[in-house]
Amino acid sequence: xxxxxxxxxxxxxxxxxxxxxxxxxxxxxxxxxxxxxxxxxxxxxxxxxxxxxxxxxxxxxxxxxxxxxxxxxxxxxxxxxxxxxxxxxxxxxxxxxxxx
Amino acid sequence: xxxxxxxxxxxxxxxxxxxxxxxxxxxxxxxxxxxxxxxxxxxxxxxxxxxxxxxxxxxxxxxxxxxxxxxxxxxxxxxxxxxxxxxxxxxxxxxxxxxxxxxxxxxxxxxxxxxxxxxxxxxxxxxxxxxxxxxxxxxxxxxxxxxxxxxxxxxxxxxxxxxxxxxxxxxxxxxxxxxxxxx
Numbered sequence: 001x002x003x004x005x006x007x008x009x010x011x012x013x014x015x016x017x018x019x020x021x022x023x024x025x026x027x028x029x030x031x032x033x034x035x036x037x038x039x040x041x042x043x044x045x046x047x048x049x050x051x052x053x054x055x056x057x058x059x060x061x062x063x064x065x066x067x068x069x070x071x072x073x074x075x076x077x078x079x080x081x082x083x084x085x086x087x088x089x090x091x092x093x094x095x096x097x098x099x100x
Numbered sequence: 101x102x103x104x105x106x107x108x109x110x111x112x113x114x115x116x117x118x119x120x121x122x123x124x125x126x127x128x129x130x131x132x133x134x135x136x137x138x139x140x141x142x143x144x145x146x147x148x149x150x151x152x153x154x155x156x157x158x159x160x161x162x163x164x165x166x167x168x169x170x171x172x173x174x175x176x177x178x179x180x181x182x183x184x185x186x187x188x189x190x191x192x193x194x195x196x197x198x199x200x201x202x203x204x205x206x207x208x209x210x211x212x213x214x215x216x217x218x219x220x221x222x223x224x225x226x227x228x229x230x231x232x233x234x235x236x237x238x239x240x241x242x243x244x245x246x247x248x249x250x251x252x253x254x255x256x257x258x259x260x261x262x263x264x265x266x267x268x269x270x271x272x273x274x275x276x277x278x279x280x281x282x283x
Contacts, residue, residue, distance in 0.1 A: 001102070002102055002103055002106050002146070005208070005211075005212070006106060006110070007143075007147070008208050008211070009205075009208060010110045010113070010114070010143075012201075012204045012205060012208055013114055013117075014113065014114070014117050014136075015204070016197065016200065016201045016204065017114070017117045017118060017120075017121055018117070018121075019197060019200060020121050020197050021120060021121040023193040023196065023197060024121070024185050024190060024193050024194070024197075025121065025185060026185060027126060029126045029129075029130075029168070029171070029172060030120070030121070030126060030129050032168075033120055033129055033130065033133050033168065034120065034121060036133065036137075036160070036164070037117055037120060037133065037136065040136075040137065040140050040160075043140075043152075044140065044143065044147075047144060047147045047149050047152060048147060050147075050149075051147045051148050051149070056232060056233055056236050057236070059149050059151070059152055059233055060233070060236060060237055060241050062149075062152055063152070063155065063237070064244060064248055066152075066155055066156065066159050066160070067159075067248045067251075067252060068248065068251065069159075069160075069164070070159055070163065070164060070252065070255075071251050071252050071254075071255030071256075072255070073164050073167060073168070074167070074255045074256065074258075074259040075255050075258050075259055075262070077167060077168070077171045077259070077263075078258065078259035078260070078261075078262035078263040079262055080171065080175075081171065081174075081175070081262070081263040082262045082263060084175050085265070090175075
């Protein structure tokens with residue numbers, strides 16, 4: 001039986017690595033991939049607690065997280081394609097259209 | 101035996117997650133993320149959720165990452181994709197990250213008391229089956245399930261509308277050359 005604490009440590013490590021990708025990388029694609037990493041660490045937490053507390057609702061919420069992530073990726077990549085068609089850059093600090 | 105499996109899987113997952121952030125080429129990042137997601141799927145099996153492991157591999161590795169690779173290869177990312185880190189925000193970003201990581205791990209270290217208050221986890225006697233999961237999903241969580249399907253439909257339509265070539269730009273290209281790329 002693996003202690004739940006180990007799962008929490010693993011999820012925290014993955015979350016911090018994903019946050020590092022979001023905060024430090026300039027490429028929009030890698031920022032999106034780091035977001036995927038953070039969502040996966042959250043799912044690990046949900047499943048670990050569901051496993052310990054013998055509750056299936058953790059798995060249900062994990063299913064919803066995965067479904068919403070699929071929707072998010074589709075919309076984000078659509079926005080990215082439209083963005084690249086109009087402004088030929090992938091760097092986050094050059095995409096300042098919303099600043100006005 | 102289970103602990104050795106966990107240590108192996110989590111070690112490989114952490115290393116490939118680091119590769120996602122550190123790799124120069126976005127394609128290498130995407131492949132490292134595929135490796136990381138497969139390790140996480142194996143961890144789901146260890147957590148007694150084989151159904152979630154299958155969903156993880158189908159949805160993430162099969163659909164999401166293929167979409168990512170498709171977009172990376174469709175967009176012509178020669179020079180701008182190789183850019184590494186934010187020019188001015190690297191140092192403040194690192195400080196924020198260190199603070200967040202320290203807070204997260206301190207909270208986790210202190211959580212043993214909370215865990216003791218909740219009561220230790222009882223060992224699993226029988227694996228919760230897919231049958232129980234689907235009963236719960238389609239009885240208690242039917243409304244969120246339907247809402248999720250509507251959200252997926254809206255995302256599908258939104259992605260199609262967003263990625264469609266702009267009519268004004270297309271007309272400008274055939275007629276007179278349009279000025280700039282801004283609308």
